[in-house]
Structure formats: C-alpha cells, structure tokens
Amino acid sequence: MELETSLNIQGVIIPYIERKSPRSKHLSLRVDYEKVTVVAPKRATAREIREFVKANQDWILAHWKKLLEMQRQIPNRPYQDGEILSVLGQAYKLKILKADQKMIALRFYHEEKIIEIRLPEGLATEYQTEAIREILEKGLKRKAxxxxxxxxxxxxxxxxxxxxxxxxxxxxxxxxxxxxxxxxxxxxxxxxxxxxxxxxxxxxxxxxxxxxxxxxxxxxxxxxxxxxxxxxxxxxxxxxxxxxx
Ligand SMILES: [Zn+2]
Structure with missing residues (x-):
C-alpha cells in the first residue's frame, strides 16, 4: 500500500510517499530530487509515522534544499554516444554514429528504446554537440x-x-x-x-x-x-x- 501526498515544512511543499513493507523492521527515510519516501514496518501506526517524519523534518528540509541547489547547477549536456535521455519517463539511449551522408538524421527506435543520430562524416567536432542538440529538439518536438x-x-x-x-x-x-x-x-x-x-x-x-x-x-x-x-x-x-x- 502506498500513500502519496505532500509535506509542508516551513512553507516548503515536498512530494511525499509512504510505504509499508513487511520486510522492514524500522522506520526509514529517503530524500531524492523528486520526493521524500518513508518506508515503515507493517505494524507501524499512522501516528508513529507522523511523529517520525516530524522528528526528522529539519533534516528533510535541509537535504531537499541541497538537492534543489545541485539541480540548478547541472551544466548543458555533452550528448555523447550511450547517454540516456528520458522521454515520457522512458529511458532512451543515444546512439551517435558517423555516416557517409551530407545531412544529420535522427530516428527513434521505440522497442529498443534507442534514439539514433547519424552525423555526416565531415562535421567538425566543435559543431557536433550543437548539431545533435538541434536535431534532438526537432525530433522531440515532432514527437510531442x-x-x-x-x-x-x-x-x-x-x-x-x-x-x-x-x-x-x-x-x-x-x-x-x-x-x-x-x-x-x-x-x-x-x-x-x-x-x-x-x-x-x-x-x-x-x-x-x-x-x-x-x-x-x-x-x-x-x-x-x-x-x-x-x-x-x-x-x-x-x-x-x-x-x-
Ligand atoms: Zn491553469
């Protein structure tokens, strides 16, 4: 059973998921960049869980803020072969290859979850990242x-x-x-x-x-x-x- 709601800690709203697990012996807590997850033993009462969250709220808030700050600093991606791109929550792998052709081309392989990008052999390395970004944008807009x-x-x-x-x-x-x-x-x-x-x-x-x-x-x-x-x-x-x- 899973409960999805959100926490309000000092005015900051954080998505919250609560899960009961027959295997867990103690209450535990995890913060990632999307949410806070609490895993509780099967016998834990709603009140015990609430108190546990309350006792840890300063820690949750500090951690959440730190993760937000880290996300803001994510630099532009380099778009290398093998990189993963999430499209509608599905992980697609970028397959980047050079081909004997004049134009850059993109193709989705939905079953294999691959986005294949073929670059013209003559394309200078310094233009590659931008060319890949552009064609990805075009392909994703079409899909969207x-x-x-x-x-x-x-x-x-x-x-x-x-x-x-x-x-x-x-x-x-x-x-x-x-x-x-x-x-x-x-x-x-x-x-x-x-x-x-x-x-x-x-x-x-x-x-x-x-x-x-x-x-x-x-x-x-x-x-x-x-x-x-x-x-x-x-x-x-x-x-x-x-x-x-
Ligand atoms: Zn509206």
Missing part, C-alpha cells in the same frame, strides 16, 4: 506534437469538452495555457517529463474549458480525471527547470 494531439483528443472526449486548436510552444516558465476561445498551447519540453505529468497538464488545460480560473471548482474538475494532480503539479514546480536539452 503527435503525442499531445492524441492525448488531447482522448481526454477531451472523456471530459466532454471540445477545444478549438492546439499549438506547440516553447516558453521558459509556462507549461500550458488555454484561451477563452478554447485554444490550447502546450510546451514541448514536457515530453521530457514522465507521462503522468503530461496527462496532468493536458487535463489541466482542458479543465479550463469548464472553468476559466483556478478556483476550487476548477481543481475539482481536474481531480476527477487526475486524482493525484497535486503530486504532478509539485513535480513540475520542482523539476521543471531540468526539462530541457
């Missing part, structure tokens, strides 16, 4: 457009709403928007997040077709189709900055 479109169609039918049209955007701080005319914009970079985050975002924007605000009624609509929306929302706040090439 298809997937977002399909999901928009599926969810809009489920939710009984209809939107006007959809555009793919790139914004630094916005993930999506919905205008009063029913036009939906989605940020392509969300394709780099786990799939449940994409679903949440799409449900969020479609819910605006019922409620053009962020009122309690709006969140009620969102929660009907996305019960753990709070976790996804918080995930985006914490990890949004990392969703880039």
């Amino acid at each position: 457009r298809d997937i977002f479109q399909t999901k928009l169609n599926t969810f809009s039918i489920q939710m009984g709403v209809s939107y006007n049209f959809f555009r793919l955007k790139e914004q630094k701080t916005r993930w999506g928007s919905c205008s009063s005319k029913g036009n939906i914009n989605l940020n392509w970079r969300v394709i780099l997040a786990p799939e449940q985050i994409v679903d949440y975002l799409i449900i969020h924007e479609l819910a605006h077709l019922k409620q053009m605000n962020h009122s309690a009624d709006f969140w009620e609509v969102v929660s009907q189709y996305c019960p753990d929306y709070a976790v996804s929302r918080q995930w985006l706040r914490v990890n949004g900055e990392r969703l880039r090439l």
Whole structure:
C-alpha cells in the first residue's frame, strides 16, 4: 500500500510517499530530487509515522534544499554516444554514429528504446554537440506534437469538452495555457517529463474549458480525471527547470 501526498515544512511543499513493507523492521527515510519516501514496518501506526517524519523534518528540509541547489547547477549536456535521455519517463539511449551522408538524421527506435543520430562524416567536432542538440529538439518536438494531439483528443472526449486548436510552444516558465476561445498551447519540453505529468497538464488545460480560473471548482474538475494532480503539479514546480536539452 502506498500513500502519496505532500509535506509542508516551513512553507516548503515536498512530494511525499509512504510505504509499508513487511520486510522492514524500522522506520526509514529517503530524500531524492523528486520526493521524500518513508518506508515503515507493517505494524507501524499512522501516528508513529507522523511523529517520525516530524522528528526528522529539519533534516528533510535541509537535504531537499541541497538537492534543489545541485539541480540548478547541472551544466548543458555533452550528448555523447550511450547517454540516456528520458522521454515520457522512458529511458532512451543515444546512439551517435558517423555516416557517409551530407545531412544529420535522427530516428527513434521505440522497442529498443534507442534514439539514433547519424552525423555526416565531415562535421567538425566543435559543431557536433550543437548539431545533435538541434536535431534532438526537432525530433522531440515532432514527437510531442503527435503525442499531445492524441492525448488531447482522448481526454477531451472523456471530459466532454471540445477545444478549438492546439499549438506547440516553447516558453521558459509556462507549461500550458488555454484561451477563452478554447485554444490550447502546450510546451514541448514536457515530453521530457514522465507521462503522468503530461496527462496532468493536458487535463489541466482542458479543465479550463469548464472553468476559466483556478478556483476550487476548477481543481475539482481536474481531480476527477487526475486524482493525484497535486503530486504532478509539485513535480513540475520542482523539476521543471531540468526539462530541457
Ligand atoms: Zn491553469
């Protein structure tokens, strides 16, 4: 059994997962860049767990802040052969090879979870990283457009709403928007997040077709189709900055 919620420590909201394990003898605690996880023995009561978390809250907060700081310092990636890129939460391996061709080319192999990039043999080393980044962006935008479109169609039918049209955007701080005319914009970079985050975002924007605000009624609509929306929302706040090439 797993409980997903969030902690509020001195005003900082941290996604929180609680798990009971028949194998664990003591309460234990782990902080990673997405969440805090508490593993408890089967017999532990809710009160014991709550007290354990409370007793450790200063440590949790300090650790969480340290991880956030480390993430901010992640430099641009070099894009080497064998590197892993997360697309909709699936780990794709970059396969970079040189080929006797004039143009750079990219191909997804979904079953093997490989993104193959063929570089022209003559391409100078100093231009490689930028060329790879560019073609990756192009390929991911194409993929995002298809997937977002399909999901928009599926969810809009489920939710009984209809939107006007959809555009793919790139914004630094916005993930999506919905205008009063029913036009939906989605940020392509969300394709780099786990799939449940994409679903949440799409449900969020479609819910605006019922409620053009962020009122309690709006969140009620969102929660009907996305019960753990709070976790996804918080995930985006914490990890949004990392969703880039
Ligand atoms: Zn909104």
